[in-house]
Amino acid sequence: MIKLTEITKTYAMGEVAVQALRNVSLTIAPGEFVAIMGPSGSGKSTLLHILGLLDVPDAGSYRLLDHEVTQLSDNELAALRNSTLGFVFQHFNLLSRTSALENTVLPMLYATGRRGKNTDKARRRLFEVGLGDRLGHKPNELSGGQQQRVAIARALIHDPRIILADEPTGNLDSASAEEILEILTGLNRQGITIIMVTHESDIAAHARRIIRMRDGIIQSDERNAGKTADTTKTSTPSDTNGIPNICFAATIGENQRKPIIAPRANAFAILRELPHDFKQAWRALKANKVRSFLSMLGILIGVTAVIAMLAVSTGARQAIEEEFYSLGSNMLVMRPGARRVHGVAYQAGAVTRFKPEDVTNIRASIPSVKRAGGIVNGRGQAVYSNKNWNTRILGAEPDYADMRAYQPTIGRFFTANEMKKRSRVAVIGMTLARELFGEASPLSEYVKFNKVNFQIVGILPEKGNTAWDNQDDLAIIPLTTAMFRLLGKVYLDSVDIEVNSADEMPATQKQIHDLIIRTHHLPPSQTNSFEISSMGEIQAALDEITKNMTWLVIAIASVSLLVGGIGIMNIMLVSVTERTREIGIRKAVGARQRDILAQFLTEALVISVTGGGIGIFTGWLISTVFAILADWPSLMTLSSILLAVGFSCFVGVVFGLWPATKAARLNPIDALRYE
Numbered sequence: 236m237i238k239l240t241e242i243t244k245t246y247a248m249g250e251v252a253v254q255a256l257r258n259v260s261l262t263i264a265p266g267e268f269v270a271i272m273g274p275s276g277s278g279k280s281t282l283l284h285i286l287g288l289l290d291v292p293d294a295g296s297y298r299l300l301d302h303e304v305t306q307l308s309d310n311e312l313a314a315l316r317n318s319t320l321g322f323v324f325q326h327f328n329l330l331s332r333t334s335a336l337e338n339t340v341l342p343m344l345y346a347t348g349r350r351g352k353n354t355d356k357a358r359r360r361l362f363e364v365g366l367g368d369r370l371g372h373k374p375n376e377l378s379g380g381q382q383q384r385v386a387i388a389r390a391l392i393h394d395p396r397i398i399l400a401d402e403p404t405g406n407l408d409s410a411s412a413e414e415i416l417e418i419l420t421g422l423n424r425q426g427i428t429i430i431m432v433t434h435e436s437d438i439a440a441h442a443r444r445i446i447r448m449r450d451g452i453i454q455s456d457e458r459n460a461g462k463t464a465d466t467t468k469t470s471t472p473s474d475t476n477g478i479p480n481i482c483f484a485a486t487i488g489e490n491q492r493k494p495i496i497a498p499r500a501n502a503f504a505i506l507r508e509l510p511h512d513f514k515q516a517w518r519a520l521k522a523n524k525v526r527s528f529l530s531m532l533g534i535l536i537g538v539t540a541v542i543a544m545l546a547v548s549t550g551a552r553q554a555i556e557e558e559f560y561s562l563g564s565n566m567l568v569m570r571p572g573a574r575r576v577h578g579v580a581y582q583a584g585a586v587t588r589f590k591p592e593d594v595t596n597i598r599a600s601i602p603s604v605k606r607a608g609g610i611v612n613g614r615g616q617a618v619y620s621n622k623n624w625n626t627r628i629l630g631a632e633p634d635y636a637d638m639r640a641y642q643p644t645i646g647r648f649f650t651a652n653e654m655k656k657r658s659r660v661a662v663i664g665m666t667l668a669r670e671l672f673g674e675a676s677p678l679s680e681y682v683k684f685n686k687v688n689f690q691i692v693g694i695l696p697e698k699g700n701t702a703w704d705n706q707d708d709l710a711i712i713p714l715t716t717a718m719f720r721l722l723g724k725v726y727l728d729s730v731d732i733e734v735n736s737a738d739e740m741p742a743t744q745k746q747i748h749d750l751i752i753r754t755h756h757l758p759p760s761q762t763n764s765f766e767i768s769s770m771g772e773i774q775a776a777l778d779e780i781t782k783n784m785t786w787l788v789i790a791i792a793s794v795s796l797l798v799g800g801i802g803i804m805n806i807m808l809v810s811v812t813e814r815t816r817e818i819g820i821r822k823a824v825g826a827r828q829r830d831i832l833a834q835f836l837t838e839a840l841v842i843s844v845t846g847g848g849i850g851i852f853t854g855w856l857i858s859t860v861f862a863i864l865a866d867w868p869s870l871m872t873l874s875s876i877l878l879a880v881g882f883s884c885f886v887g888v889v890f891g892l893w894p895a896t897k898a899a900r901l902n903p904i905d906a907l908r909y910e
Contacts, residue, residue, distance in 0.1 A: 236397070236428060237263040237286065242295035244281055244451075255281040256292070257451040263430065265396075268423040270442035270459075271432045278451040280401060283432045287320055287399045288312045289823060289904040300396075310827045317346050317825020321390030323419075325402035327382040328820045328907065329374040329389075332518045335361060336370040339388045342824040346393055360388035364418065380411030387418055389824065398422065400431040404438055416441050516838040523806075530806040531846030533799025534886060538847045538879045540791045542854025545875040547861060548784040550868030565605075566638065567732040567744060569751075572766045587755055587765040588726040591714070594632075596754055597732060601746050603739040608632035609727040611717050615685040617710065619671040626667050627709040628684060630717025630724075638733045641711070646678050646693030654713035657720055662693035664707035684710060687721055732767075740769060796882055800890035803842050807835060807894035818898050819906025828899040835898050839891020840884060847883025851876060 244256040255278045263269055273279045284290040285297065288304065291312075297305050304315065322328075329338045339357040361370055364384040374382050383403060390398055400419060404412035420441055423429045431442060439445050440459065447455045520527040571586040589609070597607045611630040616623055635641060636648040641662075649660045661682070668677050677691040689712060698706035718724045734743045744767050752762055811818070818831055855871050862869035 236265045236300060237261070238296075238298045239286075240296040240298075242282075242285060242292045242297065244278075244285065244290070244292050255451050256285070258295070259451070259453055261446070261453065261456075263428065265428055266423070266426050267444055268420070268429045268442045269431070269444045269446060270439035271430065271446045271448065272434060272436070272439050273448035274434065276450075277448040279432050279434075279448050281451075282448070283399055283401055283430065284904050286430060287322060287823075288316050289907070290902075310829070313345075313822060313825050313827045316823065317342055317393060319396050321393070321395035321398040322823050323383065323386050323390050323398060323400040323403045323415075324907075325405040327374065327379075327386050327406070328816070328823070329382055329385055330817055330820060331374055334371045334373055335366060335377065335385045335388075338374070338385055339392055341389060341821070342393050345821075345825040345827065345830055357388070357392055360391050361385070363391075364388050378411070379407050380414055383407060383411070383415050384418070387415070391422075393825075395427070397428045397430065400429065402432055402434075404433070404435075412438070513837055513841065516834070516841040520838065520841060526806055526809075527842060530802035531799065531842045531849075533802050534796060534843050534846030534883055535799070535850040535853065537791075537793075537796035537799055537886075538850025538883060539854040539857065541879045541882065542851050542871065542875055543857040543861070544784070544787070544791070545878070546854065546858035546869045546871040547867060549872055549875070550862065550870040553868065553870060565734045565737055565740065567734060567740070567747070567767055567769055569730040569732060569747065569765065569767045570728070571726075572764060587751065587757060587761065589730055589751075589765075590726060593727075593751065593754065594730055596750060597730070597747060600750055601743060603735050603743045603746075604732055605735050606634040606638050606731075606733040608634045608638065608731050609714055610635075610729045610731060611714065611722055611724050612728050613717070613722040613724075615710075615721070616683075617667060617671060618683040618686075619677075619680065622671050624667060624670040628717065628721065629709055629711045630714045630722065631711055632714050634733075635711065635731065638731055641695055643693030644696045645676075646691070648693055648711075649713050654715050657715045658713060659687065659689045659716060659720065660692045661689040661710045661712045662695055663691055663710045664695045665697045666705055666708040667710060668694055682710075684712075685721060744769070796886050799843070799846065800886045803839050803887060804890040804894060806842070807839055807891050808897070810838065811835065811894050811898045814898075815901065815906050815909040818901050819903050819909065822901070822903040823907060831901075832895045832899040835895035836888060836891050839895065840887040843883040843887030843891075844880070847880055850883075851879055854879070 239259055239261040242256055242259040242261075243254070246253045246255055257278075259278075259282060261282075271279045271282060281290065285292055288299075292305060295305070296303060299315070300319070304312070307315065316322075330341070333341075336354065336357055339360055340354055343356070358367075358370065361367060361384075364387055366381060366384055366388070369377060369381060369385075374385070377385065398419070403415055403419070407415065416438065419429055419431065429442070431438075433439050443459050445455075445457055445459055446453055447457075569589070571588055591609050594607050594609045597604055608631055613628045613630075614625060615628045617626050633648060633651050633654060636643070642648065643662050646662065648662055649658065653660055661684070663677065663682075671677065671682060672680070677694065680691050681688045682691060683689070689710075695707070695709075695711070712721065732743075732747065734740050747767055751757070751765060757764065821831060821834075858869045858871060861867060
């Protein structure tokens with residue numbers, strides 16, 4: 236069953252290396268009851284930890300059930316501990332916040348996640364160890380002997396083939412110690428291999444084989460002359476001391492067929508474990524209510540700011556749009572776009588592309604169109620003398636100057652004849668003029684755009700900066716020149732259309748839409764593969780105001796959420812430190828890194844989502860009061876709520892990830908030894 240060959244283990248104690256095990260070789264057969272004895276520091280506990288897969292050797296071979304386990308990953312070792320081994324510790328190692336029943340069922344949560352069936356099995360195990368009337372009691376409500384019985388029931392919950400007991404009677408009185416030894420002896424009679432560490436000879440006398448260690452070496456390995464194999468004894472409901480015998484033999488056959496390394500839990504199993512994770516999270520947070528509230532306070536303030544300010548800004552925007560809707564604009568912009576269904580783009584490649592012929596058709600076919608012109612965009616490196624500047628290049632038609640109020644303040648715009656000849660002329664914005672020419676006049680000078688010479692014929696009026704763009708950092712060149720000589724485009728990026736009057740805008744928009752469908756022969760499935768939008772200066776100003784308000788909200792919320800995130804990280808780091816031993820217990824019974832990570836991330840999510848929920852209500856209350864007192868419109872939308880909840884979850888996951896990862900990566904034996 237177990238075969239160790241030349242096992243070595245060395246620990247670093249500061250700058251001193253302590254060799255705990257020195258080339259230990261050992262074989263243990265199925266059904267044996269082995270006691271490992273030795274003074275403190277002899278290496279007996281280290282040997283047991285390696286046998287129990289809680290620690291790994293530095294060198295040597297360890298074959299368990301004819302499988303080499305020294306090269307297994309942490310998750311594979313956890314699965315093997317969960318499916319094959321059971322642990323009984325000197326200090327009981329029960330979770331203090333959970334009941335005897337929940338402690339017993341703990342290993343099965345990491346095996347299958349089927350809570351109902353496992354709870355029934357845990358009840359049976361507790362009845363079998365004589366604790367049927369203590370199911371709901373927490374460890375601090377049980378005696379030492381009763382706590383050790385809970386630990387034994389937990390070790391037996393998954394029908395292990397080997398039980399490892401580390402000083403199982405070390406913290407018990409003599410009567411309780413005798414009861415625990417009787418239970419272990421009864422389990423051994425039923426076929427379970429027992430490996431027990433002790434330093435007391437009278438405790439070791441219950442074993443059939445005694446291994447003595449000193450200085451990391453096995454000094455002797457002897458059969459106990461007073462103990463002989465007894466596999467014929469029939470289990471009865473209780474022995475002469477009134478200690479229940481555990482009816483375990485019926486499960487041995489099933490256990491022998493069990494795979495050595497349990498399969499990984501699938502997504503459904505992870506979902507089934509979520510209620511348990513949330514329950515544990517609530518317990519941990521309720522244990523430190525004030526600290527938990529202070530940690531979620533930053534999230535609460537951030538979400539309150541998001542909800543309140545978005546409600547106020549959305550209401551204000553809606554009011555402004557209603558005020559200026561009638562003013563509109565005489566400008567339409569037509570752009571290619573992805574094919575859409577119910578407003579959702581689902582086929583990125585299905586777009587309608589436009590050519591200069593489309594602009595000609597619009598001018599000729601729709602009387603309400605005053606002007607129309609194609610547009611192409613690109614970027615290029617502008618070079619003049621020893622100066623260069625990366626700028627936006629826009630290819631347009633001569634009507635662009637009147638349509639967009641871009642008549643040059645100095646010089647002129649290019650002509651239709653120049654566009655027809657694909658002339659290399661350009662008008663430039665003030666930013667580009669200052670960067671290349673300083674205080675000198677750029678008129679009639681030649682500038683290279685992407686290594687192509689262009690003559691400057693005009694300077695555009697100064698438009699200023701927006702939140703996203705410098706409107707004066709550009710050069711406008713003839714459309715045909717841009718398409719065929721500089722940018723190499725065969726399609727237009729957009730088409731500007733100026734309508735005679737605002738009243739004709741809707742009808743004109745529909746006529747253009749129908750014209751494009753007809754001339755491009757678009758099937759019904761692609762009638763939305765382009766868009767025609769109305770975008771006036773008023774709408775642009777409104778968008779600019781909205782963007783600024785949105786950035787203000789984001790700035791305020793980001794500071795609060797950052798503070799809240801730091802608070803969550805702090806409480807989670809403290810929680811990991813305080814619960815290091817709990818993490819070790821969970822790993823010892825089979826929890827993988829993913830399980831520990833999910834548990835602590837759940838706690839972070841509970842903090843952030845709870846703070847976010849309170850923040851949503853507080854933000855709605857503040858915006859409502861503000862709307863009443865200031866007579867200002869307020870509108871809380873579903874998108875703002877989803878945004879707030881999303882922020883909360885994002886902060887919880889991001890700032891909880893480091894503590895959760897730290898917890899998940901703890902070494903099981905180091906965590907169990909933590910004081």
